[in-house]
Amino acid sequence: MSQKTIEELEFEETGVTRKERWKIMWASIIGYAMDGLDVLILSFAMAAIVSEFGLTLGEGGMIATYTLIGTVLGGYIFGIFADWWGRVHTFSLTIIIFSIFTGACAFADNAVHLDILRFLAGLGLGGEYGIGMTLVSETWPGAKRARATAGVAMGWQAGAVLAAILAAVVLPDYGWRGLFLVGVLPALLAAWARHGIKEPPMWVQRKEMKKALQARKDAGEKLTAEEEEQLTEAKKFPLAHLFADKKTTITTIALTIMTSVQNFGYYGIMVWLPMILLKEHGLTTKSMSGWMIVTVIGMIAGIFVFGWLCDRLGRKKPYLLFYVCAAAMVYIYVNLGTPIALLFGGAFLGFFCNGMMAGYGTLLSENYTTDARSTAQNFIFNTGRAVGGFAPVIIGTIAQTDGFNTAFVLLSAVYLAAAVNVLFFVKDTKNTVIR
Numbered sequence: 001m002s003q004k005t006i007e008e009l010e011f012e013e014t015g016v017t018r019k020e021r022w023k024i025m026w027a028s029i030i031g032y033a034m035d036g037l038d039v040l041i042l043s044f045a046m047a048a049i050v051s052e053f054g055l056t057l058g059e060g061g062m063i064a065t066y067t068l069i070g071t072v073l074g075g076y077i078f079g080i081f082a083d084w085w086g087r088v089h090t091f092s093l094t095i096i097i098f099s100i101f102t103g104a105c106a107f108a109d110n111a112v113h114l115d116i117l118r119f120l121a122g123l124g125l126g127g128e129y130g131i132g133m134t135l136v137s138e139t140w141p142g143a144k145r146a147r148a149t150a151g152v153a154m155g156w157q158a159g160a161v162l163a164a165i166l167a168a169v170v171l172p173d174y175g176w177r178g179l180f181l182v183g184v185l186p187a188l189l190a191a192w193a194r195h196g197i198k199e200p201p202m203w204v205q206r207k208e209m210k211k212a213l214q215a216r217k218d219a220g221e222k223l224t225a226e227e228e229e230q231l232t233e234a235k236k237f238p239l240a241h242l243f244a245d246k247k248t249t250i251t252t253i254a255l256t257i258m259t260s261v262q263n264f265g266y267y268g269i270m271v272w273l274p275m276i277l278l279k280e281h282g283l284t285t286k287s288m289s290g291w292m293i294v295t296v297i298g299m300i301a302g303i304f305v306f307g308w309l310c311d312r313l314g315r316k317k318p319y320l321l322f323y324v325c326a327a328a329m330v331y332i333y334v335n336l337g338t339p340i341a342l343l344f345g346g347a348f349l350g351f352f353c354n355g356m357m358a359g360y361g362t363l364l365s366e367n368y369t370t371d372a373r374s375t376a377q378n379f380i381f382n383t384g385r386a387v388g389g390f391a392p393v394i395i396g397t398i399a400q401t402d403g404f405n406t407a408f409v410l411l412s413a414v415y416l417a418a419a420v421n422v423l424f425f426v427k428d429t430k431n432t433v434i435r
Contacts, residue, residue, distance in 0.1 A: 009141075015201030016139040024139050025148060027193040028132030029155035031091065034098060034187055036159025037166075038125055041183050042067065042118075044167035045176035052176075053111045066115045068389050070122025072382045078127025079378025082134065083238040086199050087374060091131045092191065097124030099187040106177040130377030133361030138200035138373070142431065143311060149361030150307025156357070157300050162186065164292075202435065206370045210234040234371055241372035242379065251367055252380065254425035258319070259360060259381045261418040263388020265326065265353050268411055271392040276334070276404055281342055291346050298347030302355020310359050314430040315366070319356060319422045326352040327415035334408040353415075366429035373434075 007018055014021070042064060050060040074094070082090040101121035108114035132152055140148040163183075170179050213231040217223055223231065236244075242252045277291060302322075309318040329352050333345050360381060368376040398407040 013141050014139050020198070021139050021148075023193075024135050024197055025151055027091075027190070027197060028136050028152045029158070030186070030190040030193050031095065031128045031132045032152050032155035033159035033162065034095075034190055035125060035128055036156035037163045037183060037186055038067075038098075038102065038121070038159075040160045040163030041166065041179055044163065044171060045179050048171070048176040049111075049114070053114075055111055059111060063111070063115055063118055065389075067118040067122040067125075068385070070119035071126040072122075072386045074123035074126025075130060075378035075382030075385075076126075077123070079130050079375040079382075080238050082127070082131045082374035082378075083370075083372055087131055087135050087138075087203060088194065088197050088199050090127060090374075091135070092194050094124045094127035094131065095187055095191045095194070097121070098128075099124075099184050099191065102187060103181055103184040106181040126382055127378060129381055130374050130379075133377050134365060134374040135197075135200060137361055137365035137434065138202055138370070142433065145365070146310030146315070146359055146362040147307040149365075150303050150310075150358035152361060153303050153307075153357040154300055157296050157303075159186075160296065202370050206234065233369075236371065238372040238375035239379065241368060242376055250425055251427070252376075254421055255364060255367065256380050256383050257421045258363075258418060258426070259384025260387035261323075261384075261414055262356060262360070263384045264391040264414060265330075265388075265411060266391075267388045268391035268395045269330070269349070269353060272395055272399070272404065272407075277342060280404070281337075281339065291343055294343055295346035295350040298350030299354040301347075302351035302353075303358040305351075306355040307358040310362060310430075314428040315359060315363050316422060316426060316428040319359065319426070320419050322352050322356050323415050323419035323422065326356075327412040327419070329353065330408050330415065331412045334405055363426075363429060366432040366434055367427075369435055 011017060016024075046060055046063070049055070049063065050057070074097075078090050078094050081093075098121055101117050101124065105114060105117045105121065108117055132155075133149055136148050136152055137145060166179060166182055170182050174182075210231065213223060213227055213234075217231065233241075241248070243249045274291075306318055306322060309321075329345075329349050333342075333349050336342050336345050361377065364377050364380055365373055395404075395407045395411065398410060
């Protein structure tokens with residue numbers, strides 16, 4: 001089969017050319033990179049912010065909490081907007097909101113102002129993940145869909161690396177205010193990358209169908225039972241699709257458990273492991289930089305491999321494999337003793353615990369229709385993000401009384417519970433023709 005024939009078949013399936021698909025892919029990668037950039041910029045700036053405003057550690061932590069609250073609410077709101085108003089228009093709006101209020105953080109007079117600005121920036125940031133994943137899912141052929149959403153998932157790691165570079169270059173000379181101001185530039189790049197992107201054909205067709213059926217009904221024409229059902233479904237509030245019946249509700253809950261475990265594991269590990277390595281295993285700050293680099297490399301490799309496995313084996317088997325391996329790796333890792341083992345063990349930890357990020361965009365897209373796909377992506381993932389936000393507190397509280405080994409044994413059990421959830425309540429959606 002010639003390359004031209006393959007491209008024609010892919011166009012027939014998606015209604016999008018290869019050039020257009022890749023432009024959408026890069027725009028979505030850059031968009032999700034803003035998420036990683038924002039989280040890490042705040043982390044690097046936190047010490048300077050606390051010092052300048054004379055905050056307690058708890059008050060400093062509230063800045064991150066307000067950002068998280070804004071991110072979750074923004075995900076809910078803009079996910080619904082994207083299903084009603086359009087993916088591209090909403091995507092652009094989220095970038096504008098994020099850019100304006102991230103830059104405005106540089107001019108905050110006090111902690112209250114900064115809390116408000118971080119909350120507003122979070123609103124824009126929250127819409128990025130789900131809308132980008134929806135755009136990619138609706139424009140890439142089914143046989144390559146998981147690898148495509150894996151590419152978007154790698155954007156977060158790129159943003160984290162960029163944040164580290166910006167912090168090293170900007171923070172020493174221009175302080176935390178300069179860091180937030182420079183942080184606007186990548187957001188503007190994301191806005192530029194969206195220029196010329198069109199709405200996915202399947203969303204446009206669905207909107208036109210709804211408009212045509214409504215016009216016929218308003219003109220007094222009697223619709224067929226099938227057409228009435230189509231119009232009713234298309235007019236339904238997007239969030240209602242996620243709980244339309246018992247089967248769909250169970251699926252929504254099961255997928256939310258998956259994203260909750262994903263975020264719980266990530267925040268639980270990345271917040272506490274650096275301190276464990278420094279205080280309990282005697283690693284130096286320089287060694288920690290090496291650990292971070294190796295772990296991020298492991299994460300990227302895990303995302304790549306997981307996306308490939310999903311397209312080859314289906315969606316369910318890779319999740320079962322990675323959840324079990326993540327449970328084992330967390331338990332093994334906290335019992336490693338030598339610095340070299342801890343360093344390279346970080347790569348395997350990142351590989352299994354974060355590799356699963358590759359599959360959520362595809363799995364969520366294939367379980368819901370165009371009427372609610374962006375809503376589903378943002379509602380389910382950001383609910384998981386909200387649950388995951390409690391991980392540092394829960395892990396820290398258990399570690400305070402019973403030690404970190406006990407806390408991480410609990411985390412291993414959480415990954416195993418997630419595997420059971422997938423085994424019984426999540427269907428394999430490979431070969432699903434999304435509509």
